[in-house]
Amino acid sequence: MPRLTGLNKEETGAEIRRVLERQERSYGAPLYNHLVLARRPGIFRGFRAMWDGLDENALLPARLRDLLNVKVASLIGCGL
Numbered sequence: 001m002p003r004l005t006g007l008n009k010e011e012t013g014a015e016i017r018r019v020l021e022r023q024e025r026s027y028g029a030p031l032y033n034h035l036v037l038a039r040r041p042g043i044f045r046g047f048r049a050m051w052d053g054l055d056e057n058a059l060l061p062a063r064l065r066d067l068l069n070v071k072v073a074s075l076i077g078c079g080l
Helices: 014-027 032-037 041-056 062-075
Strands: none
Touching: 014 032, 014 041, 032 041
16 A cells, blocks of 8 residues: 555646646556645646656657656566
8 A cells, every 4th residue: 555645636626637637648547656746736836847847858759768668667677
């Protein structure tokens, strides 16, 4: 059992819900860390701003980054 439980999408505000719905379309479900961060909307927005900035200035295409994440996860035994 996780130490911190995430919110349900329906418990969040419109801005956070849009992000979670976009994740559902991309990954099949919202990312758990985002559900936990949704408990603190200000922290959620800061976290998303950091990742959005990294995405905008990335040196690798998004698809290649996704594939690399899957490969690294499999190498370290993390079940995606």
